[in-house]
Amino acid sequence: DDVDASLPFKCEDCPSRFSQLIILTRHKRCHLSDDDPNKKEFQCEFCGQYCFGYNLLKSHKQTHLDENDPQQAEIKRPFKCKECDKAFRNVHIYNEHMLMHTGAY
Numbered sequence: 001d002d003v004d005a006s007l008p009f010k011c012e013d014c015p016s017r018f019s020q021l022i023i024l025t026r027h028k029r030c031h032l033s034d035d036d037p038n039k040k041e042f043q044c045e046f047c048g049q050y051c052f053g054y055n056l057l058k059s060h061k062q063t064h065l066d067e068n069d070p071q072q073a074e075i076k077r078p079f080k081c082k083e084c085d086k087a088f089r090n091v092h093i094y095n096e097h098m099l100m101h102t103g104a105y
Contacts, residue, residue, distance in 0.1 A: 026052070 007017035009024040013031045018024040041050040042057040046064040051057040077087035079094035088094040
């Protein structure tokens with residue numbers, strides 16, 4: 001198999017090869033069924049970038065939030081500790097943190 005070193009990323013579904021992983025990722029969408037939600041492009045209202053799948057858009061939008069802005073910080077870290085005012089992005093990490101206050105390790 002004589003592989004072109006300038007095209008290291010190969011599609012698993014067809015013979016196509018690409019120079020960059022992002023190009024392969026975009027190409028893979030052509031193999032999805034039309035009703036697959038990951039085939040649809042979602043556009044970021046902050047910068048106009050397109051993301052493939054709603055979850056990728058949600059993750060991307062986090063990069064635009066300013067933690068110094070109190071309103072935006074609430075969006076980025078919605079789980080707030082009432083004991084010490086720390087805030088968390090993830091409910092599971094918040095719950096672990098709360099165990100520290102209750103002593104229920």
